Amino acid sequence: MQTKLQAGQVAPEAAAKLVVLGGQCASYDFAGANKTQMELATIDWGRTKEWHKGVRYLTTIALVKSGGTGR
Numbered sequence: 592m593q594t595k596l597q598a599g600q601v602a603p604e605a606a607a608k609l610v611v612l613g614g615q616c617a618s619y620d621f622a623g624a625n626k627t628q629m630e631l632a633t634i635d636w637g638r639t640k641e642w643h644k645g646v647r648y649l650t651t652i653a654l655v656k657s658g659g660t661g662r
Contacts (some may be wrong), residue, residue, distance in 0.1 A: 605634045606659050612646075621654035 595601050596609070608631040615624040630648055632643045 592639065598612070601629075602634060605631060608634065616650070619657060621650050621657055622659070624650045625654060635662070 592601070592609070597606060601609070608627055612624055612627045612631065615621070615627060625647070628643065628646050632640075633646075636643065
């Protein structure tokens with residue numbers, strides 16, 4: 592995904608959501624990150640579905656390990 596971002600191959604709306612997703616993960620808001628990831632997947636699923644599957648898996652694990660509260 593980083594390569595696609597740097598090459599300008601990601602829609603501006605998706606790039607903005609990636610910034611939000613990163614911030615949510617950094618602040619341990621995994622419930623929010625899951626929601627943002629689902630929103631992001633609706634924007635460009637076809638070209639980036641493998642990346643989305645991995646991110647969804649990781650944010651779900653983080654949410655469960657954090658007790659489901661995002662903290």
